[in-house]
Amino acid sequence: MTMKNNEPIRKSELQEESLFEKAVGRRSFLQYAGASAAGIALVAAGCKKDRGYPDMNTGVTLDFKDDFGVLNYAYALEQLEAAFYVKVASAPPASFTAAQKAYFQDIQFHEIAHREFFKAALGTAAIGSLEVNFDSIDFTSASSVLGTAMAFEDLGVSAYNGAGPRIKSATYLLLAGKIVSVEARHAAYVRDLISNGSFADLNSLAPLGANNAGGLDAALTPDKVLATAGKYIKTKINVINL
Amino acid sequence: MNIVNILEEIEKVDGEIYERLNPRRAAMKSFFNIGKKISLAAMPLALGSMFQKAYGQTTLPTAVVDVLNFALSLEYLEYHFYNHALLGTDVTFTYPTAAAKTAITTIRDHEKAHVDLLVGALGSSARAPIAYADTDFRAGGTFATVYTDYNTFLAVAQGFEDTGVRAYKGQAGNLLVSPGVLQTALQIHSVEARHASHIRQMRTAAGTAVYKPWVSLGASGQANDSGVPQVDAVYAGEDLTVQANVNIANITGAPNATAAKLAAVESFDEPLDRASVITIANLFLQPGKKLS
Numbered sequence: 001m002t003m004k005n006n007e008p009i010r011k012s013e014l015q016e017e018s019l020f021e022k023a024v025g026r027r028s029f030l031q032y033a034g035a036s037a038a039g040i041a042l043v044a045a046g047c048k049k050d051r052g053y054p055d056m057n058t059g060v061t062l063d064f065k066d067d068f069g070v071l072n073y074a075y076a077l078e079q080l081e082a083a084f085y086v087k088v089a090s091a092p093p094a095s096f097t098a099a100q101k102a103y104f105q106d107i108q109f110h111e112i113a114h115r116e117f118f119k120a121a122l123g124t125a126a127i128g129s130l131e132v133n134f135d136s137i138d139f140t141s142a143s144s145v146l147g148t149a150m151a152f153e154d155l156g157v158s159a160y161n162g163a164g165p166r167i168k169s170a171t172y173l174l175l176a177g178k179i180v181s182v183e184a185r186h187a188a189y190v191r192d193l194i195s196n197g198s199f200a201d202l203n204s205l206a207p208l209g210a211n212n213a214g215g216l217d218a219a220l221t222p223d224k225v226l227a228t229a230g231k232y233i234k235t236k237i238n239v240i241n242l
Numbered sequence: 243m244n245i246v247n248i249l250e251e252i253e254k255v256d257g258e259i260y261e262r263l264n265p266r267r268a269a270m271k272s273f274f275n276i277g278k279k280i281s282l283a284a285m286p287l288a289l290g291s292m293f294q295k296a297y298g299q300t301t302l303p304t305a306v307v308d309v310l311n312f313a314l315s316l317e318y319l320e321y322h323f324y325n326h327a328l329l330g331t332d333v334t335f336t337y338p339t340a341a342a343k344t345a346i347t348t349i350r351d352h353e354k355a356h357v358d359l360l361v362g363a364l365g366s367s368a369r370a371p372i373a374y375a376d377t378d379f380r381a382g383g384t385f386a387t388v389y390t391d392y393n394t395f396l397a398v399a400q401g402f403e404d405t406g407v408r409a410y411k412g413q414a415g416n417l418l419v420s421p422g423v424l425q426t427a428l429q430i431h432s433v434e435a436r437h438a439s440h441i442r443q444m445r446t447a448a449g450t451a452v453y454k455p456w457v458s459l460g461a462s463g464q465a466n467d468s469g470v471p472q473v474d475a476v477y478a479g480e481d482l483t484v485q486a487n488v489n490i491a492n493i494t495g496a497p498n499a500t501a502a503k504l505a506a507v508e509s510f511d512e513p514l515d516r517a518s519v520i521t522i523a524n525l526f527l528q529p530g531k532k533l534s
Contacts (some may be wrong), residue, residue, distance in 0.1 A: 103454070103455070106454070106456070106504075106505065106508065108495070109494040109495060109496050109501070109502075109505035109508075109509065110456070110494075110505060110508055110509035111509075112493070112494055112495045113490050113493055113494045113505060113506060113509035113510075114509060116493035116494075117485060117486075117488050117490060117493065120488045120493065121486050121488060157432050160428070160432075161425070161428045161429050161432060162425075164414070164424060164425065164428045165421035165422070165424045165425045165428075167418075168418070170414075170415035170418060171486070173414050173415055173418065173424075174411065174414060174415060174513060175485065175486060177410075177411040177414050177428070177431065177511075177513070178411065178485070178510040178511050178512065178513070179509075179510060179511075180428070180431070180432055180435075181407050181411065181431060181432060181434075181435035181511040182435075182456055182508070182509055182510065182511055183432075184432040184433075184435035184436050184439070185435050185436070185438065185439040185455050185456040185457075185511075186439075186455070186456070187436065187439075188435070188436040188437075188439035188440050188455065189439050189443065189455040189456075192439075192440060192443055196341055197341050197344055197345050197348070199345070199436050199437070199439060199440040199443075200348060200349075200352065200433055200436035200437060200440070202352075202433070210429075211429075212355075213355060214355055214356075214359045214426075214429075215351070215352035215353070215354075215355030215356045215359065215430065215433055216355075216359075216426065216429035216430065216433065217428075217429045217430070217431075217432040217433045217436070218429075218432075219425060219428070219429050
C-alpha cells in the first residue's frame with residue numbers, strides 16, 4: 001500500500017505513539033515507568049501481593065509504613081557498625097598507629113552512641129538486637145579492617161541520604177542529618193587512610209548512587225542497602241511497606 | 243523516592259497534573275528513558291527538570307526557592323574561595339604536596355558542580371551570580387593572610403566546610419515539601435562533610451596541632467575546636483550532648499566523663515540557623531553584596 005511504502009518512518013512514529021497512548025494508557029504508563037525507574041514500588045508490591053507478609057516469628061521486621069520503620073532501619077545499620085568497631089577497637093590490627101587506634105576508638109564511641117540513641121528514642125517500637133556475621137573480615141589485617149570500615153561508612157551515608165526523603169517528621173529528619181554528616185566524616189577519614197585524597201571520590205561511589213558531575217554523594221534505597229549489609233547480618237530482616 | 247506517590251500527591255492539589263505532563267510526552271519519555279541509565283542520585287534532578295517543563299520555571303514553592311538560593315550563595319562563596327586559591331595571582335603560599343593541591347582542586351570542582359546544579363534547578367529563579375570581586379576572603383583584615391599563609395587558608399577552609407554542613411542541615415526540614423530537592427540537598431550535605439573531614443586532616447598534616455576529622459571540643463572544652471577564636475560563630479551550639487531528650491554522654495561506652503562528653507559532642511553534628519549562617523557568610527562579602 002502507498003502509505004506503507006511511502007511513509008515508513010512516519011508509520012513507525014505513529015505506532016510508537018499508539019503504544020504509548022493506548023496500549024499502556026497514560027496514567028498506568030506513569031505508574032509502570034515510575035515503579036521501574038525508582039525500583040521501589042515493584043518491590044513493595046512484591047512483598048505484599050506475591051509472597052504475602054513475611055513470617056514475623058523469625059528475625060526482625062522493618063515496617064516502612066511510617067517514620068519508626070526508617071528509624072529502625074537506621075538502628076539496624078548502627079547496630080552493625082557499632083559491633084564492627086567494638087571488635088576493632090578491642091583488638092586493632094598490629095600495624096595500626098597510635099593515632100589510628102585512638103580514632104577508631106572514637107568512631108566506636110560514636111557508633112555506640114548512635115545505636116543506643118535509636119534504641120532509647122524508639123523505646124518499645126525498637127527492633128531487637130541483630131546477630132552479626134563477620135566471618136569474612138580478618139580483624140588482624142589492617143587492609144581488611146580499613147576496607148570493611150570504608151564499605152560500612154559509605155553504605156551508611158548512602159542509606160541515610162536515600163532514606164531522608166522517606167522521613168515525614170522534620171525532627172527525625174534533622175536527627176538523621178546530625179548523624180549522617182558524622183558518618184561522612186568517618187568515611188572520608190577511612191578513605192584517606194586507604195588512599196590519601198579519596199575522601200570524596202564520587203566516581204568510585206557511583207555504584208552507591210553518587211554522581212560526580214553533580215557533586216552528589218551516595219544515596220541508595222533501603223532494599224539495596226540491606227542487600228549489601230545482609231552479608232554481615234545473621235538475623236533475618238523482613239522488610240514490608242517499602 | 244517514589245515518583246508514583248509524588249504524582250498522586252500532586253494530583254490531590256493539582257488535578258491537572260497528568261494533563262500538564264501530557265503535552266510534554268516527549269519530555270516524559272526521555273525522562274523515563276534516562277531513568278533506566280542513570281543512577282538514583284540523578285533522579286531528583288531529572289524529576290525537577292520534568293516538573294519545570296510541566297509547570298514552567300516558577301513551580302518550586304517559594305520556601306524551596308529561598309532555601310536553594312541561600313545554598314547557592316554559600317556554594318558561590320566556597321567555589322570562589324578555592325578557585326582563587328588555585329588560580330589567584332596574589333596567592334603566595336605554596337602547596338606542601340601535590341596531593342594537597344589535588345585535594346583543593348577536587349573540592350573546588352565539587353563546589354562548582356553544586357553551583358551549576360543549583361542554578362539549573364532554580365532556572366529563572368536563581369539569584370544573581372556572585373563574582374570573585376564581590377567577595378572578601380580576607381574578611382576586612384581578620385584573615386589578612388588567607389592567601390599568603392597556607393595554614394590560615396586551611397583554617398578558613400575548615401570554617402567554610404563546617405559552616406556548609408551546618409547550613410544544609412539547618413534547612414533540611416524546609417525541603418520536606420519537595421522530596422526530590424531534599425534528596426539532592428542531602429547528597430550535597432554529606433559531600434561537604436567529607437570535605438570538612440579532609441580539610442581537618444590537611445590542617446593536622448600541615449601544622450603542629452591535631453584537628454580531628456569530626457567536630458570535637460576545643461582545648462578548654464569550648465564548642466569551637468578549630469583553634470581560631472575568630473570563627474566561634476561557626477561552632478556555636480556544636481557542643482550539644484543531649485539529643486531528643488536522650489543524654490548521649492551516658493550511652494557512648496566511653497571510659498570516663500571527659501571522654502563521654504567528647505564522644506557525645508562528636509557523634510552528632512548540629513544545624514545552624516539561616517540568620518547565623520548569613521552573619522558568617524557576610525564576613526566574606528563586599529559591602530553592597532552581603533546577604534539578607
